[in-house]
Amino acid sequence: MLLAQKHILNFNIRISHRRLSTTAHMANRRAPSSDVSKFHEVLTSSKRIMALCGAGLSAASGLGTFRGAGGMWRNHRATSLATPEAFEKDPGLVWLFYSYRRHKALQAKPNAGHYALTELSKKLPDFITLTQNVDGLSQRAEHPREQLKLLHGSVFDIKCFSCDRIELNNYDDPFHPLLAIESEEDDRLVPAENTVRATAAYMDPNVNTTTINPDDLPHCPKCKTGLLRPGVVWFGEALPEDTLGEIDEWIKQDKIDLILVIGTTATVWPAAGYVEEAKRKGARVAVINMDGLDGELGAASNLRNGDFLFQGDAAKILPEILKPVIGELKIAS
Numbered sequence: 001m002l003l004a005q006k007h008i009l010n011f012n013i014r015i016s017h018r019r020l021s022t023t024a025h026m027a028n029r030r031a032p033s034s035d036v037s038k039f040h041e042v043l044t045s046s047k048r049i050m051a052l053c054g055a056g057l058s059a060a061s062g063l064g065t066f067r068g069a070g071g072m073w074r075n076h077r078a079t080s081l082a083t084p085e086a087f088e089k090d091p092g093l094v095w096l097f098y099s100y101r102r103h104k105a106l107q108a109k110p111n112a113g114h115y116a117l118t119e120l121s122k123k124l125p126d127f128i129t130l131t132q133n134v135d136g137l138s139q140r141a142e143h144p145r146e147q148l149k150l151l152h153g154s155v156f157d158i159k160c161f162s163c164d165r166i167e168l169n170n171y172d173d174p175f176h177p178l179l180a181i182e183s184e185e186d187d188r189l190v191p192a193e194n195t196v197r198a199t200a201a202y203m204d205p206n207v208n209t210t211t212i213n214p215d216d217l218p219h220c221p222k223c224k225t226g227l228l229r230p231g232v233v234w235f236g237e238a239l240p241e242d243t244l245g246e247i248d249e250w251i252k253q254d255k256i257d258l259i260l261v262i263g264t265t266a267t268v269w270p271a272a273g274y275v276e277e278a279k280r281k282g283a284r285v286a287v288i289n290m291d292g293l294d295g296e297l298g299a300a301s302n303l304r305n306g307d308f309l310f311q312g313d314a315a316k317i318l319p320e321i322l323k324p325v326i327g328e329l330k331i332a333s
């Protein structure tokens with residue numbers, strides 16, 4: 001008995017130990033700080049910093065996110081649109097979807113979050129921004145190009161679906177007359193059925209959408225036969241080799257002090273994998289997200305002691321938490 005008890009006692013101690021250790025571990029594991037002054041100490045002593053950005057960074061510019069608050073992809077329909085298979089099945093529909101996002105992105109303006117990262121790049125040569133966004137807003141905030149890595153391409157680059165031709169930075173809106181998407185309110189100038197169908201198609205998969213005969217869609221001026229397509233990385237497609245190489249080169253150079261995980265659910269790979277890579281190089285993690293811990297934080301969810309979590313709008317939080325390095329952000333109106 002005694003033995004048993006001793007066992008029970010030990011067991012209890014073990015249990016309590018484990019409970020203690022797990023709670024201690026949990027406490028240690030999930031105790032990110034949101035103390036800005038503590039973050040400022042870490043920031044000012046950090047030499048090498050990386051940022052991983054997602055749709056939440058552009059939310060304050062009026063662009064929908066994919067899954068988070070007001071998620072544009074909530075119906076998952078968008079995921080099925082962002083694939084080479086969807087383009088093969090109905091290139092007109094996929095083009096209408098991207099024409100809609102080009103139009104919205106051109107109407108939008110970079111926000112204080114984008115400009116704060118631009119300033120940090122200018123002040124800290126060993127800072128790089130990895131963005132999953134294809135909206136061109138970091139570029140329009142004049143983020144130093146060599147410190148900006150476009151993981152998933154840009155809706156303003158145009159590629160050929162068949163040959164290797166690529167045209168960078170095409171801002172024609174619409175890219176082709178058949179792809180005209182005016183703002184929802186005012187669609188006088190666009191063939192009504194186009195907009196209605198486009199929006200319907202996007203919202204309701206049961207609407208037959210083959211709106212545009214592929215022969216009428218823009219074709220490649222080089223190989224003449226290939227359809228032109230948006231220069232983004234679709235699901236199932238590889239990320240740009242040169243960009244991945246540049247990032248790996250930067251990561252290899254030295255330890256990393258801090259990774260900023262900004263407005264992303266960190267659920268799309270291999271982009272989400274950079275959180276773990278930075279941690280392996282010694283980085284502390286600072287999450288800036290509207291949803292916070294109760295939201296989907298994917299690869300950035302297991303925060304530890306010494307990590308940070310700032311819940312709220314990236315456009316408001318970034319200028320604040322980066323102030324010791326970038327100073328007061330002055331945005332030209």
Ligand code: BV8
Nearest residue numbers: 054055056066067068132235236237263264265269290314
């Ligand atoms: C590939 C371009 C292989 C197009 C995009 C490992 C495990 C599991 C799956 C995989 C794996 N490896 C590969 C896969 C498959 C797949 C994948 O990851 N699937 C997921 C869904 C599980 N990955 C791929 O297919 C990749 N390719 O693996 O190729 C290969 C290799 C060699 C050779 C051939 C093939 C390609 C992935 C890229 C796909 N393209 N975009 C387009 O945009 O149309 S992904 C797209 O979705 C975005 O770029 C982004 O990456 C993602 C959306 O995520 P977020 O940006 O995080 O947006 P989200 O809405 O989810 O979250 C917003 C967050 O912001 C929320 O948390 C919200 O709370 C917050 N927020 C909202 N407002 C604010 C805010 N925060 C702050 N302030 C605010 N105001």
